[in-house]
Amino acid sequence: MATTRLLSDAEVEKIPDVKAVFDDIRATRKSDFVNNFWRGLANDPVSLKRVWEQLKVVMVADSAIDPLTKEMIYIAVSTANGCSYCVHSHTAAARAKGMTDAQHGELVSIIGLAGQTNHLVTAMQIPVDPQFEVR
Amino acid sequence: MATTRLLSDAEVEKIPDVKAVFDDIRATRKSDFVNNFWRGLANDPVSLKRVWEQLKVVMVADSAIDPLTKEMIYIAVSTANGCSYCVHSHTAAARAKGMTDAQHGELVSIIGLAGQTNHLVTAMQIPVDPQFEVR
Amino acid sequence: MATTRLLSDAEVEKIPDVKAVFDDIRATRKSDFVNNFWRGLANDPVSLKRVWEQLKVVMVADSAIDPLTKEMIYIAVSTANGCSYCVHSHTAAARAKGMTDAQHGELVSIIGLAGQTNHLVTAMQIPVDPQFEVR
Amino acid sequence: MATTRLLSDAEVEKIPDVKAVFDDIRATRKSDFVNNFWRGLANDPVSLKRVWEQLKVVMVADSAIDPLTKEMIYIAVSTANGCSYCVHSHTAAARAKGMTDAQHGELVSIIGLAGQTNHLVTAMQIPVDPQFEVR
Amino acid sequence: MATTRLLSDAEVEKIPDVKAVFDDIRATRKSDFVNNFWRGLANDPVSLKRVWEQLKVVMVADSAIDPLTKEMIYIAVSTANGCSYCVHSHTAAARAKGMTDAQHGELVSIIGLAGQTNHLVTAMQIPVDPQFEVR
Amino acid sequence: MATTRLLSDAEVEKIPDVKAVFDDIRATRKSDFVNNFWRGLANDPVSLKRVWEQLKVVMVADSAIDPLTKEMIYIAVSTANGCSYCVHSHTAAARAKGMTDAQHGELVSIIGLAGQTNHLVTAMQIPVDPQFEVR
Numbered sequence: 001m002a003t004t005r006l007l008s009d010a011e012v013e014k015i016p017d018v019k020a021v022f023d024d025i026r027a028t029r030k031s032d033f034v035n036n037f038w039r040g041l042a043n044d045p046v047s048l049k050r051v052w053e054q055l056k057v058v059m060v061a062d063s064a065i066d067p068l069t070k071e072m073i074y075i076a077v078s079t080a081n082g083c084s085y086c087v088h089s090h091t092a093a094a095r096a097k098g099m100t101d102a103q104h105g106e107l108v109s110i111i112g113l114a115g116q117t118n119h120l121v122t123a124m125q126i127p128v129d130p131q132f133e134v135r
Numbered sequence: 136m137a138t139t140r141l142l143s144d145a146e147v148e149k150i151p152d153v154k155a156v157f158d159d160i161r162a163t164r165k166s167d168f169v170n171n172f173w174r175g176l177a178n179d180p181v182s183l184k185r186v187w188e189q190l191k192v193v194m195v196a197d198s199a200i201d202p203l204t205k206e207m208i209y210i211a212v213s214t215a216n217g218c219s220y221c222v223h224s225h226t227a228a229a230r231a232k233g234m235t236d237a238q239h240g241e242l243v244s245i246i247g248l249a250g251q252t253n254h255l256v257t258a259m260q261i262p263v264d265p266q267f268e269v270r
Numbered sequence: 271m272a273t274t275r276l277l278s279d280a281e282v283e284k285i286p287d288v289k290a291v292f293d294d295i296r297a298t299r300k301s302d303f304v305n306n307f308w309r310g311l312a313n314d315p316v317s318l319k320r321v322w323e324q325l326k327v328v329m330v331a332d333s334a335i336d337p338l339t340k341e342m343i344y345i346a347v348s349t350a351n352g353c354s355y356c357v358h359s360h361t362a363a364a365r366a367k368g369m370t371d372a373q374h375g376e377l378v379s380i381i382g383l384a385g386q387t388n389h390l391v392t393a394m395q396i397p398v399d400p401q402f403e404v405r
Numbered sequence: 406m407a408t409t410r411l412l413s414d415a416e417v418e419k420i421p422d423v424k425a426v427f428d429d430i431r432a433t434r435k436s437d438f439v440n441n442f443w444r445g446l447a448n449d450p451v452s453l454k455r456v457w458e459q460l461k462v463v464m465v466a467d468s469a470i471d472p473l474t475k476e477m478i479y480i481a482v483s484t485a486n487g488c489s490y491c492v493h494s495h496t497a498a499a500r501a502k503g504m505t506d507a508q509h510g511e512l513v514s515i516i517g518l519a520g521q522t523n524h525l526v527t528a529m530q531i532p533v534d535p536q537f538e539v540r
Numbered sequence: 541m542a543t544t545r546l547l548s549d550a551e552v553e554k555i556p557d558v559k560a561v562f563d564d565i566r567a568t569r570k571s572d573f574v575n576n577f578w579r580g581l582a583n584d585p586v587s588l589k590r591v592w593e594q595l596k597v598v599m600v601a602d603s604a605i606d607p608l609t610k611e612m613i614y615i616a617v618s619t620a621n622g623c624s625y626c627v628h629s630h631t632a633a634a635r636a637k638g639m640t641d642a643q644h645g646e647l648v649s650i651i652g653l654a655g656q657t658n659h660l661v662t663a664m665q666i667p668v669d670p671q672f673e674v675r
Numbered sequence: 676m677a678t679t680r681l682l683s684d685a686e687v688e689k690i691p692d693v694k695a696v697f698d699d700i701r702a703t704r705k706s707d708f709v710n711n712f713w714r715g716l717a718n719d720p721v722s723l724k725r726v727w728e729q730l731k732v733v734m735v736a737d738s739a740i741d742p743l744t745k746e747m748i749y750i751a752v753s754t755a756n757g758c759s760y761c762v763h764s765h766t767a768a769a770r771a772k773g774m775t776d777a778q779h780g781e782l783v784s785i786i787g788l789a790g791q792t793n794h795l796v797t798a799m800q801i802p803v804d805p806q807f808e809v810r
Contacts (some may be wrong), residue, residue, distance in 0.1 A: 001538045002376065003260045003361040033266060037252070040259040040636040044375035050462070051252065051382070054455060057592065058248045064237040069204050070245055072212045077249035077389070079798045080215030082352040085256045086249070087800055090266040091543040102199040105584035108798045110205055112591075113193045114212035114221070115794030117172070117186065117616070120787040121220045123754045124175040125138045125762055131168060132223040133406045136673045138766040139779065164372040179780035181801040185594060186787075192590070212394045212794070217487040222395055226408040239409065240449035243393045247456075250389030254482070258349045260357055268541045271808045273530045273631040274644065288547075303536060307522070310529040314645035320729060321422045321522065325727070334507040339474050340515055343481045347519035347659070350485030352622040355526045356519070358537040372469040375462045380475055384482035384491070387442070387456065391490045394445040395408045401438060402493040403676045465684065487757040492665055496678040510719035513663045515624045517726075520659030524752070525652040528619045530627055543800045559771040573806060577792070580799040591792065598788045604777040609744050616748045617789035620755030625796045626789070640717040642739040650745055652759070653697055653733045654752035657712070657726065661760045665678045671708060672763040 006039040017045040021052050024066060028060060068097045072107050079111050143176035152180040156187050163195060170224060203232045207242050214246050276309040287315040291322050299329060305359060338367045342377050349381050411444035422450040426457050433465060440494060473502045476511050484516050546579035557585040561592050568600060575629060608637045612647050619651050681714035692720040696727050703735060710764060743772045747782050754786050 012018050022042075025034055041048045059070055071094035078086035091104070099107075147153050157177075160169055176183045194205055206229035213221035226239070234242075282288050292312075295304055311318045329340055341364035348356035361374070369377075417423050419494070430439055442511075446453045464475055476499035483491035504512075554559050562582075565574055581588045599610055611634035618626035631644070639647075682724055687693050697717075716723045732746055733756035753761035766779070774782075 001260065001358075001533065002211045002262060003358060003539060004378075005539060006201060006261075017156045021748065025138055035264045036261045037256060040261050041255065043371065044379065046373060046462070047379045047382075050459060051255065054248060054459075055252075057451070058241075058244050063241055064235065065207075065241045065245070069207065072200075072204065073136045073242065073245050074249045076208045076211035077215045077246055078253055079794055080212045081209070081250070081253040081257075082797055083253040083256055084797075084800060085261050085263050086253050087798065088263045088541075090542060100199060101583065103177045105587060106193075106198055106200045107208065108544075108795060109193050109584065109587045110200070110208050110211055111798045112587075112791045112795040114209045115216070116787045116791035117190075117753055118213055118216040118218040118789030120176065120186065120223050120783060121172060121218055122216075122757055122759075123138070123750065123783045123786045125136065125759060126141075126175045126180070126220050128136060128220050128406065130518070131170070132227040134408060134410060135712065136668065137764070138674060138763060139783075140674060142541060178776065179784065181597070182780060182784045182787075185344035185597070189590060189594075192586070210393065214389055217392055219392075219395060222393065223406075223408060236448065241453060243390060243409075244449065244452045245395045247386045247390040247452075251382045252386030254349055255378060257352055257354075258345065258357065258378045258381045260354060263541065269545060271628070271803065272532060273528070273628060273809060274648075275540075275809060276531075288466065305534045305536070306531045307526060310531045311525065313641065316732070317645060317649045317652075320732070321525065324518060324725060324729075325522075328511075328514050328720070333511055334505060335477075335511045335515070339477065340566065342470075342474065343477055343512065343515050344519045346478045346481035347516055348523055350482045351520070351523040351527075353523040353526055355531050355533050356523050358533045362537040370469065376463075376468055376470045377478065379463050380470070380478050381482055383459060384479045385486070387460075388483055388486040388488040388491050390446065390456065391442060391488055392486075393408070395406065396441045396445050396490050397407060398490050398493045398676065399440045400501045401440070402497040404678060404680060453744075480663065482661055487662055487664075491663060492663065493676070493678060506718065510722060513660060514719065514722045516663045517660040517722075521652045521656035524619055524655030525648060527622055527624075528615065528627065528648045528651045530624060531564045541800065542802060543798070546801075575804045575806070576801045577796060580801050581795065593797065594788060595792075598781075598784050603781055604775060605747075605781045605785070609747065612740075612744065613747055613751045613782065613785050613790045616751035617755045618793055619785055620752045621790070621793040621797075623793040623796055625801050625803050626793050628803045632807045640739060646733075646738055646740045647748065649733050650740070650748050651752055653729060654749045655756070656752055657730075658756040658758040658761050660716065660726065661712060661758055662756075663678070665676065666681075666711045666715045666760050667677060668760050668763045669710045671710070672767040 002036075002040055004040050004043050006036055007042040008039075009034075012039075012042060015042070018042045018048060021045075021048050024056075025052065028056065037085070037089065061117060068094060068099055071097055072099070072103075074112075075107060076111050080115070137171075137175055139175050139178050141171055142177040143174075144169075147174075148179060150177070150180060150245065153177045153183060156180075156183050159191075160187065163191060172220070203229060203234055206232055206234070207238075210242065211246050215250070229270075272310055274307075274310050274313050276306055277312040278309075279304075282309075282312060288318060291315075291318050294326075295322065298326065307355070307359065328400060329353075329368070338369055341367055342369070345377060346381050346384075350385070354390045380394060407441075409443055409445050409448050411441055412447040413444075415453055416437075417444075417447060420447070420450060423447045423453060426450075426453050429461075430457065433461065442490070442494065473499060476502055476504070477508075480512065481516050483503075485520070542576075542580055544580050546576050546609050547582040549574075552579075552582060555582070555585060558582045558588060561585075561588050564596075565592065568596065577625070577629065586602075608634060608639055611637055612639070612643075614656075615647065616651050621654070677711075677715055679715050679718050681711055682717040683714075684709075687714075687717060690717070690720060693717045693723060696720075696723050699731075700727065703731065712760070712764065743769060743774055746772055746774070747778075750782060751786050751789075755790070
């Protein structure tokens with residue numbers, strides 16, 4: 001259960017600013033499905049528009065990192081932050097963009113290994129080597 | 136300052152099990168530099184060997200995810216976990232593997248955006264859409 | 271499902287130290303409802319009393335921060351810590367203390383933005399400006 | 406040390422898109438001081454502009470939550486995320502907006518108490534009470 | 541719902557490398573029950589073997605820390621990381637190794653107190669005392 | 676640098692409520708050294724007393740978990756929360772209570788392994804086995 005209402009399509013129909021964003025989500029993704037995240041955010045039309053515009057620029061636009069890699073990075077952050085919804089939605093997105101089972105298995109392994117060495121480093125409080133400094 | 140001693144090369148020289156791992160790190164990386172993480176872990180030779188063997192398999196071996204993407208995933212996890220040392224060391228590793236300034240800028244943006252939507256989702260406690268279910 | 275039992279009112283009735291705390295919770299909150307958190311903590315009567323006494327001082331007592339702001343701060347910490355139960359219970363508490371939908375929408379936005387800039391800062395490892403030093 | 410360069414005013418002067426944002430930061434804040442966060446983000450002018458525009462809307466604009474409360478919420482998130490830079494910069498911002506020592510002391514107490522109950526709830530895995538459901 | 545399939549015993553039967561690990565889990569634990577974690581990890585037989593071998597060395601082998609204390613440390617980390625599954629599985633493991641209700645109550649209290657002081661320290665950004673330095 | 680002042684012994688001398696707590700810390704620990712955490716918390720005498728009283732009950736009092744194990748649990752939570760100060764102070768406390776190098780090495784290994792499996796579980800979103808339910 002959410003801490004805010006999830007707007008149905010019927011409700012969205014009545015709020016032009018929200019309707020416009022939902023239309024753009026559907027057009028951009030070439031799919032009629034709008035997931036719950038946007039239905040919760042729709043309670044605050046200004047925030048909805050701002051987050052969607054950002055996502056379009058960062059995740060959808062042509063860029064120096066390919067779309068599948070972007071989704072794998074998103075899964076990595078979401079896992080470390082313990083965001084169950086985000087792990088689910090971005091794993092689905094990564095599969096839709098072609099992530100194979102072998103790549104998913106490896107992604108999980110890298111995330112697990114990073115989790116391990118992050119904890120080892122913090123437990124030992126290892127000081128940063130001067131060689132890592134940006135000049 | 137660390138919570139454990141960082142072993143110098145002179146000390147490592149006297150512990151054959153540690154020496155063997157340090158030699159392999161240098162040979163695998165084709166560099167004489169062994170960073171502080173391994174010098175801290177060297178206090179526990181069994182753990183040192185286990186972590187290094189794992190890292191070789193997951194991060195160095197040929198696989199379904201390319202080496203630069205692996206480092207970017209590692210940076211993503213380390214950032215979300217707030218591991219300063221790990222962010223430094225893996226950003227240096229990613230640059231050594233060819234990460235451009237444009238890619239780093241985008242990586243930072245994706246991590247930032249994921250941080251934002253993770254928090255939005257958790258604050259609203261959005262329930263997982265059934266469409267994300269693995270069948 | 272919990273990792274410990276949740277005590278029913280019938281069970282609480284038989285443990286005087288727990289009963290006294292439950293009575294005080296009901297009297298302080300002017301409500302018969304005692305939520306699951308206290309029913310779990312009731313397995314350890316000393317801890318139950320200590321946590322409740324603390325909550326009364328910090329969250330209920332007259333002070334320099336108003337009660338609604340306190341709940342919003344609590345929601346912010348609970349979100350960043352990924353505590354689903356706590357986000358639910360303190361959002362309900364904030365609404366009971368008068369939080370409007372507009373305030374909730376803004377609170378969610380601030381938490382989201384903080385999540386983003388926290389991640390940007392950590393990914394870039396920005397050093398603290400000397401101007402921020404307390405003198 | 407950062408994982409990216411921090412741009413000096415002389416460098417910013419040569420990049421019109423970055424210069425425009427820095428000018429707006431100075432005008433909006435009525436201060437010549439531009440802190441390191443923006444100097445790191447300036448490596449990616451598009452991201453710099455997007456994050457600053459967002460911050461202006463969420464943190465600076467007139468709204469349903471007062472400016473000091475916003476900063477206290479920001480400190481709460483930043484603390485739970487362990488972002489040292491962010492705790493420093495937003496504590497300085499909160500003091501500049503009038504946070505008293507008494508309010509800071511209380512804020513610290515609330516954050517500490519939330520940290521405690523978040524951990525207690527997670528250790529006991531308390532299920533959400535149906536009473537907290539949004540209808 | 542998981543982001544990967546959980547392998548049934550019938551499926552495991554057909555993959556010799558996975559079957560060998562499951563047999564060893566059953567023999568080591570003297571129980572026919574193999575929990576979901578291993579059924580998810582079984583999608584990647586190399587990772588399954590590596591994680592199980594590690595767990596055997598760290599958690600099962602004779603060592604300087606007793607088995608129950610190890611499980612309590614595991615619960616502590618899992619709680620702070622907000623891993624619901626892990627808190628459940630290791631609390632069950634700790635009880636199976638003899639953890640009493642009194643010990644569980646204390647463990648929960650210590651975790652809660654650490655959560656509180658961790659947050660207090662981070663909110664105040666307390667500098668490390670030189671007396672804590674390892675010489 | 677802290678976000679609040681650290682009170683010196685000369686300042687503490689002038690605030691009776693703070694002085695009383697500092698005297699009790701020194702008497703309980705049989706040491707003249709009072710670490711920075713208490714000097715920061717001393718800005719809020721009520722909070723100082725409350726946190727110290729709690730710590731005495733949870734960490735110092737006779738109980739079902741031995742003092743060294745308590746410190747190791749504290750280190751585990753502090754590591755997962757990324758609290759550098761807390762890792763330092765409680766590692767020093769654990770050594771003072773007799774933690775050997777072998778025990779520290781194992782503690783670090785367990786924390787690292789838990790960090791790994793926590794991340795693996797969250798990335799795969801493993802559902803809790805019904806066998807782990809408390810009846």
